[in-house]
Amino acid sequence: MPLQPQNSQSQRPDGSIGEQPGTGTVLMALGQAGIDALSRAVVAGLGITVQPRKIGEAA
Known part of the structure; x- marks a missing residue:
């Protein structure tokens, strides 16, 4: 399972872009x-x- 060390941005329901998620990202x-x-x-x-x-x- 790769862990993404960089911050990813997310799009809110109103269309605005969040700076970073409140939790990490795991694929x-x-x-x-x-x-x-993933490799x-x-x-x-x-x-x-x-x-x-x-x-x-x-x-």
Whole structure:
């Protein structure tokens, strides 16, 4: 799951642009095409990749 370190802007219902969201942005891939797309985004410097692990599992 790539985490997007840059701030993204959002559009409010009234059409105005917000400066940054109140929370971070996480993208999750489903299927090989999605995994490939997010992997290319990480290589292009658009985020970082993290992988979940079970509690107590060694790094």
